[in-house]
Amino acid sequence: xxxxxxxxxxxxxxxxxxxxxxxxxxxxxxxxxxxxxxxxxxxxxxxxxxxxxxxxxxxxxxxxxxxxxxxxxxxxxxxxxxxxxxxxxxxxxxxxxxxxxxxxxxxxxxxxxxxxxxxxxxxxxxxxxxxxxxxxxxxxxxxxxxxxxxxxxxxxxxxxxxxxxxxxxxxxxxxxxxxxxxxxxxxxxxxxxxxxxxxxxxxxxxxxxxxxxxxxxxxxxxxxxxxxxxxxxxxxxxxxxxxxxxxxxxxxxxxxxxxxxxxxxxxxxxxxxxxxxxxxx
Numbered sequence: 001x002x003x004x005x006x007x008x009x010x011x012x013x014x015x016x017x018x019x020x021x022x023x024x025x026x027x028x029x030x031x032x033x034x035x036x037x038x039x040x041x042x043x044x045x046x047x048x049x050x051x052x053x054x055x056x057x058x059x060x061x062x063x064x065x066x067x068x069x070x071x072x073x074x075x076x077x078x079x080x081x082x083x084x085x086x087x088x089x090x091x092x093x094x095x096x097x098x099x100x101x102x103x104x105x106x107x108x109x110x111x112x113x114x115x116x117x118x119x120x121x122x123x124x125x126x127x128x129x130x131x132x133x134x135x136x137x138x139x140x141x142x143x144x145x146x147x148x149x150x151x152x153x154x155x156x157x158x159x160x161x162x163x164x165x166x167x168x169x170x171x172x173x174x175x176x177x178x179x180x181x182x183x184x185x186x187x188x189x190x191x192x193x194x195x196x197x198x199x200x201x202x203x204x205x206x207x208x209x210x211x212x213x214x215x216x217x218x219x220x221x222x223x224x225x226x227x228x229x230x231x232x233x234x235x236x237x238x239x240x241x242x243x244x245x246x247x248x249x250x251x252x253x254x255x256x257x258x259x260x261x262x263x264x265x266x267x268x269x270x271x272x273x274x275x276x277x278x279x280x281x
Contacts, residue, residue, distance in 0.1 A: 004030040005254060008063045008087075010078055011070035012041040012052070015092065019069045020050060022243045028251035032063050056081055063087060065254060067119075072157060076101030083114040090250050092119045094161045094274055095267035102268050109264050117250060118267025120165040122215075123260045124245040125231055128170070132229060136171050138221030140202040143214070144231075145190070150208035152281055155191050156274045159206040162215075165262060165270035167202050179273055184280040193277055 007029045009020045016036070023029045034045040034052045042052035053059065056078070066082050068075055068091045076096045079089045095118045096102045109116050122128070142163035150158060182194040182201070190207025213232065220226035240248075249259035262270075 004028060005251065006030050006032040006060075006062045006064050008033050008035055008059060008066040009050075010035045010066060010068045012036045012038075012045045012050075013069070016069035017044075017048075018243060019067050020045070020048075022241070023067065023247055024050075026244060026247045026251075029065075029247065032060050035059065056085070059085070065089070065250070068092060072097040073101075076104050079105050079116060080108040083108045083112045083116065086112070086114065088115040088117075088254055090117045090119055090261075091267070093121075093165070093262075093267065094118075094157050094271040095264070096271055097157055097275075099272065099275065102271055106264060106268060115253065116264040116267075117253060118165075118262040118264065118270070119246060120162065120169075120262040120267065120270065121242050121246050122162045122166045122231065123169055123262060124242040124249065126239050126242065127229055127231055127233060128166075131170065131172075132227070133219060136198070136200055137219040137224070138200060139219065140167055140170075140200055141218040142167070142202070142204050142206075143216045143218075144204075144206045145210035145215075146208050146213045147210060148208055152186065152191060153278050155206050155208055156193075156277050156281075157271075159208070160191065160193065160204050160277065161270050161274045163204055163206075163217075164273050165266065166217075167197055167200075168266070168269060169260070169262075171197060171200060179276075181277060181280050184277050186281070191281070195273075195277075 007023050012034050020034055024031045034050045036042050037054050045052040065088045068078050072094055075091050079091050082089050144159050178198050180196040184193045193204040195202050215231035217231055218228040249261040252259040253261050
């Protein structure tokens with residue numbers, strides 16, 4: 001696979017630790033450092049064998065790429081700073097949590113010529129290795145729930161945004177230029193949203209604070225039977241996990257190859273749609 005890409009992982013929280021571990025185990029990457037302003041997080045990273053620094057001011061010059069796995073309200077500032085340092089960036093979803101942040105990130109891509117990608121990991125779900133239909137269905141229904149607690153805003157920006165991107169990806173961009181919110185409301189302790197993407201009506205059901213984390217997708221129309229697919233199955237015995245496959249795709253993109261990894265524009269579309277839903281609630 002050639003020389004490994006030297007990667008910085010920004011954030012060593014719950015998911016940042018997973019990113020760092022997967023990147024370290026990946027043959028295409030070398031984790032040059034972990035960046036976290038929290039002293040305990042840095043101590044935890046060092047205990048796991050990572051070099052840990054407090055800020056980008058101490059970033060080693062050898063770093064070629066970075067994964068931003070920090071709170072969403074810091075994504076824009078950190079990604080912009082990294083791109084202006086000549087570093088290609090993978091940002092966890094959502095790309096940003098404000099229109100201003102999204103615009104700043106896209107501006108930095110144009111100004112610096114660096115590459116920016118969004119970690120929409122469901123594109124690498126082992127249940128979706130092939131497109132599950134021959135033609136776009138008339139209706140799609142996503143169900144997603146998490147054990148974590150949160151607000152209505154975080155339900156949309158943290159959970160529903162997975163499926164906002166996945167719907168566009170599976171519909172092969174048919175709905176990219178056409179997105180209409182039909183209904184958005186609270187439903188018990190979760191949210192129910194209906195939209196139209198191209199010719200497909202898409203229903204999203206999402207909630208935090210559930211007994212178990214689950215996700216599924218259903219589809220069909222007037223001329224075909226209803227089908228359902230579990231999206232929360234663990235990988236099979238000989239399958240790599242979705243995050244590892246996402247890092248493989250990141251490496252491919254950095255090498256100029258094609259992959260399903262969500263680029264900056266796709267991340268911006270999903271984030272803007274999530275923000276529009278939040279505003280509609």
